[in-house]
Amino acid sequence: MSSIRLFLIASILAILTLFNFVAALQGYQASLREAEQLFDNQLYQTAKLIANLHTEQIQTPPSPQNNLAYQVWHNNQLIATSAPSLRQPIIELLPGFDHANFNGYRWRTLVFYDDNHNNWIIVAERSDLRYMLAESVITQAVLPILLGIPLAGLLIWLIVSRGLKPLRDLSEQLKNKQANDLTPIAIPDLKSELKQVNHSINALMRRLGSALDREKRFTADAAHELRTPISALKVQLHNLREEVPQGNEAFAQLEAGVERMQHLVEQLLSLYRSTPEEFSHQMTRLNLYELAQEVIANQHHDFEKCNQLLELEGDNCFVEGDPFALTTLLQNLLSNANKYTPPGGQIRVTTEAVGGHICLKVEDSGPGISPTDYSKVFERFQRLSHIKDVAAVQGCGLGLTIVKHIADLHNARTSIAPSSFDTGTAFIILFPRTPDSHD
Amino acid sequence: MFLNSVVLILQEILEAALLVSVLMVFSRLDERRPYWLLTALSAGFAGSLLLSLNMANVSEWFDYVGQEVVNASMQYAITLLLALFAFSMSGDRSPGRQRLVTICMVASVAFSLTRESAEVFIYIEGVLSQPSHLQPTLTGAGIGAGIGISVGILLYYSLFWLPRCWITSCCLLLLALIAGNMSSQATLLLTQADWLPPTAILWDSGHWLPENSIPGHLLYALVGYEATPSVLQGVAYAAGIILVALMGWLGSRQRHLKRQPLLADRKED
């Protein structure tokens, strides 16, 4: 909600505005006081000038302007005035400056007593006019301060944006990072404030990377080491079968348990082999349709056991890939479909060219997966709980993770959709199309 | 015209900016989107336009004291809305309460703006008929608005510099001061309209801090400073503060009461 940039721009601009405007206000008041003083002095000079003129000279108004008025009184007799209509004293005859209203205006007045001629001289200047004159001069000085603020705001905005750019770059780099990309972040010309952040992030990445490595290696080593004792167990079981009576429940359980353990270990090993670091590149151009045919032929008896209808549709499609890895991918997809489709259900494998892709689709008529769970499907050891009798289904929850790994290695996209049957799921793998993929 | 327009605009903007800043702090603490402010600003703008266009008629209501009565009602309404806000914002987080909080915020800002900007509109309208006054007036309005808005922004950010646990109490205190100010001003208006009896002067600090000085104007806009307040105004001010504080306390007490049985339930589980 709150942004550093907005905070910096708003508060800097506010402080700048506050100080400048208050200073302008102070300047205005001081200048206006000065101007008042100046005008008053001028009025005083005018009064003295009038005092020194002869009565005949002042009979005719000295200037046609109507912003100045005067009266000269001698022994309560009006002897001169600026306008014939001004017969009453403008203001009480008390020496000094004051204000008075007459002729529909407000006037600044000065009463001056001339000792030489025993004359009272009243001079008045229009208040509003002299104020307007002073004010227009001073506002001209204040206006640039006001107009400068938007310009200052623009510059502050540019500078703050520029100053925060390294931070934005860093967050941009972090945002664009792939989930499995743990390489250190490199920002050219790093600012000193961000050095520690960058350093800490990179150290964290390194630690995370080595922890992940250790975990992977441990899994692979453990799986590898477990293979031999499991093989030995299977041999012993085979030998034992001769001595155990047929239909012994405990023995059947034991055999199934060992079978499951072997499967898990094999899956763990193929998971490890399908990580980018361990994957050995043996890409060749191969026919996906033929490969599917082969895998189906090998696994056909699993489907027959469950009375499931398995069909293969499509044409010859060629992809660049590793035959061993793609066989594993197909095996896993098929055994997944086999496990989660009830007996008597349908499974359809399709290979076809769609647009710029080669599409491998495995559909089943099982219970299906709710769209909210789509993202979880490819996670390790994820077995969706909504499927009934989940415990009854054999599996370790690694199959689809391996599928995803292998698809990633082939730059293929995996996705899930409802199947074209009434119920069920479609697993779709989109391989990039090689030149002449389709014959 | 310049200084005059600075003072006039500054006073009106400052009063509104104070209220808006404090409510914005609450709204951010509540992680509420600031759309309510847009609603409040447009409602206030429309209201002030309506009021300023009809001012000539409004002031003839109630035997020529319509202006005082309308303004005072709005100020009393703001006081009550702030008290209601203090009550509902310190209470629980039910949707009903949340809606009440939004209504209080929008209505109080809208009323405040209606009152403040109606005067500005009338002033600007009068000035527009005299082109010679236009430049100094607009310059002054710009300076006044700039200072007022800047103070509002700085107040908003500086409230966040307080320790987290103090922000709410500080904002409540400011709201209480605004409420006191509003109710005191409204009381003064009703005295001016002769709807309330005139009372004796509480104190005279005109020599120490004249109202007609920059700090005097600032304090008037921020906390309703008066050099010569009447007894009734003092009572109204105190009543406004106490009302907001009491409602805030009642709201938070109610929340505690509601929370306790919840904890007891959990223990039984």
Added chain:
Amino acid sequence: MTRIIRYYLRFALATLCILLAQTSMAGTPVIELRIKDHLFFPETLEIPADTKVKLLVINEDPTPEEFESYELNREKVIPGNRKTVIFIGPLPQGEYPFFGEFYPKTAQGKVVVTP
């Protein structure tokens, strides 16, 4: 409980009525103040001490004006070519300047409270 509250409400209402009646009933002196060309006429208003006065302000200008006085604690907008009423006082003896906030350089005046 409710009976007590009702009693107090009735009492408060009665007091308010009496107060309102008192304030508007008394023969408050009326003083006229005119605004013309952004000037106050008369410039000086004389009112007796400790008496409430009803000021009838008539704005003869087409522009609005705001009667404002810090000393009197009064503030009121008078629209152009309209009149309005402002109550002031009771006041102790002294001088209380007022001005038109919209045209403060010309619209100036004062209330002189005489014993």
